[in-house]
Amino acid sequence: MTxxxxxxxxxxxxxxxxxxxxxxxxxxxxxxxxxxDRHGSGYRIRVVTQDDTTVTKFDYFxxxxxxxxxxxxxxxxxxxxxxxxxxxxxxxxxxxxxQPNARRIGGAW
Numbered sequence: 001m002t003x004x005x006x007x008x009x010x011x012x013x014x015x016x017x018x019x020x021x022x023x024x025x026x027x028x029x030x031x032x033x034x035x036x037d038r039h040g041s042g043y044r045i046r047v048v049t050q051d052d053t054t055v056t057k058f059d060y061f062x063x064x065x066x067x068x069x070x071x072x073x074x075x076x077x078x079x080x081x082x083x084x085x086x087x088x089x090x091x092x093x094x095x096x097x098x099q100p101n102a103r104r105i106g107g108a109w
Contacts, residue, residue, distance in 0.1 A: 007068055007082040012036065012045075012091040015061070018076075019047035024058065025095060026103040034095035036088065041065050043088045047073055056103070063088055 015021065024035035024046040035046045043063040050057040059073035061080070067088045072080040085091075 005082070007084040010069075010080065010083045010085050012085060012087050012094075015045060015047070015080075015085070018079075019049075019073075021045070021047065021095070022099075023048050023051065023103070025099060026105050027098075028105050032098040034092075036091040036095040038092060042070070043067065043085075043092065045085070045088070045091075049073060061085075 012021070021035045026033050033046075037044055037046075039062070042065050045061040045063070046058050047061070048056060049059045060071065061069055061073065062071035063069055063085055067085040069081050069083045069085065
C-alpha cells in the first residue's frame, strides 16, 4: 500500500497571482456574488478566464470542506492539483463584503 501524499499548500494570494479575484465578484441584480464563497459542503472560487469589451467568461475552483481542490479551471489542473487552499475560509470572509463598484450583471442598476 502506498502512502498518500499530502496536497501542496496553496494560498488564496497565489491563486490571485494567476487570476485577478477582485474582478470575479459581481452584482447580479441586487444580489452580491463574491468570488470566494461557501458552496454545498465545501467552497467555490470564481475566476475570470476571458474579459473583453463584449464577453466575460468565468470558471471555478471547487474545493471540499478542508480546502482540497477537487476541480480546477479548464487547463489548470496540472498547476493546482493536488492542492489545498489553506486559507479559503478566511478568504470567504474577506470577499463577503459587497463592493459597490463591482461589475453588474442583469437587472436595473
